[in-house]
Amino acid sequence: MDKVLNQTEIDAMVRVARGGQPAASQPARQDVRPWDILQAGQIGSEQIRAINQLHEVFARNLTNSVGAYLGIAFDCSLVSAEHLTYREFMQRLPETPYLASCDLLPAGAVAVLQLDLAVAFPVIDLLLGGGGKVVDLGREITEIEEQILESVMRIICRELQATWQAIGLEFNFGQRQTVAHAERLMAPEEKNLCLSLEVKMEETRGTLNLAIPAVVSNSLLRKLSADLSYQRPRSPIEARRRLENRLLDASFSVELSTPNLPLFLQDLAELTAGTVLSFPRSPFAPAAMVVDGVRLCTAMPVRVNSRRGARVISLEAVPTQAGEL
Numbered sequence: 001m002d003k004v005l006n007q008t009e010i011d012a013m014v015r016v017a018r019g020g021q022p023a024a025s026q027p028a029r030q031d032v033r034p035w036d037i038l039q040a041g042q043i044g045s046e047q048i049r050a051i052n053q054l055h056e057v058f059a060r061n062l063t064n065s066v067g068a069y070l071g072i073a074f075d076c077s078l079v080s081a082e083h084l085t086y087r088e089f090m091q092r093l094p095e096t097p098y099l100a101s102c103d104l105l106p107a108g109a110v111a112v113l114q115l116d117l118a119v120a121f122p123v124i125d126l127l128l129g130g131g132g133k134v135v136d137l138g139r140e141i142t143e144i145e146e147q148i149l150e151s152v153m154r155i156i157c158r159e160l161q162a163t164w165q166a167i168g169l170e171f172n173f174g175q176r177q178t179v180a181h182a183e184r185l186m187a188p189e190e191k192n193l194c195l196s197l198e199v200k201m202e203e204t205r206g207t208l209n210l211a212i213p214a215v216v217s218n219s220l221l222r223k224l225s226a227d228l229s230y231q232r233p234r235s236p237i238e239a240r241r242r243l244e245n246r247l248l249d250a251s252f253s254v255e256l257s258t259p260n261l262p263l264f265l266q267d268l269a270e271l272t273a274g275t276v277l278s279f280p281r282s283p284f285a286p287a288a289m290v291v292d293g294v295r296l297c298t299a300m301p302v303r304v305n306s307r308r309g310a311r312v313i314s315l316e317a318v319p320t321q322a323g324e325l
Contacts, residue, residue: 050224058163075200087188101174116206193217
């Protein structure tokens, strides 16, 4: 007796005839991608935006302070802010850089500052009374030039401290570092917040690079996430309703009075306990209700169970200016 195939077996034979594999033998396809552990902990887009805004202010402040100190047109602008390992930061430096360390207190960490010689030499020339000319860039800075340049590096540290004041971090200028010594300041794979700024002077331009350990910059990022949260701007209607809801729970001083009642001084002079004063006004005349110094309406005094109350007669016109009734 011939075997009768069911629909599943027929479909499987058709797939095999067409060059495919049986459904049961086809493993589920998985999308496997290599993962680089060095990419962990990268700065998010919102954090990058907050970091950029903060250090754009730092760049403007540095432009003003250094420009005033040197007495020339000095322009500094932020180019990038990113997380890099210390090895990657060092590999991006020029062959003969000016490097300096900066002590971060009370964190007990060290930051590294690098200034291009194309900027360092003209700055030194200006501080010595010259015109800020570009000199031979093939040599290193001497010890005397290093001491002269230190004053500008201290200004940079001062502006950094003002920028990072949200976490109470102090930037104290340490000393100039050779490349060999700078490589041992941090572990090669240690993450850093690396800032790159472009410096423009009258006849030259260069870069100022900073490497700040992630153990310190993460504190700033947490602070920025809390203080500089990016929310959808509220519309005027939403803002008004929000204010109204808050005011509903607020308390104000209210008084119900009858102002401008004329009395003779003799009546006031003869006041004693139990005296009844007669006012020249009908007992049915409404009184004025004043809320926190502003006249709100006219009302009649009434009794509500065991308490005093006020029955509103008419509302006052809304004042057009502050203090105007």
